Amino acid sequence: MYAVIKTGGKQLKVQEQDVVAVERIEGEVGAKITFDEVLAKGEGADLTVGTPLLDGAKVEAEIVEQFRGPKLIAFKMKRRKGCRKRKGHRQELTQVKILSIA
Secondary structure (H helix, E strand, O other), rough: OEEEEEOOEEEEEEEEOEEEEEEEEOOOOEEEEEEEEEEEEEEHHEEEEOOOOOOOEEEEEEEEEEEEOOOOOEEEOOOOOOOEHHHHOOOOOEEEEEEOOO
């Protein structure tokens, strides 16, 4: 069985025992968290889709690690003008392990 959850402005398809990286969620390593915004759950003919959310559905997860993603470079240039801008960014991420889908 899988579920589609919404977190950090993104939608993720998760199953039990999956380890996924999501945008930063406050909490200590080992803390239990709950995703209440479940868009769909089930599998095959048992798939239930919300409009837009499912009532009473939730996904339990555990925080595994707080980390920063790879460095991304935003480079802007105007040709023949000698104008160049370079800016770097690293996204704050949280790695979570999905424990149960209810």
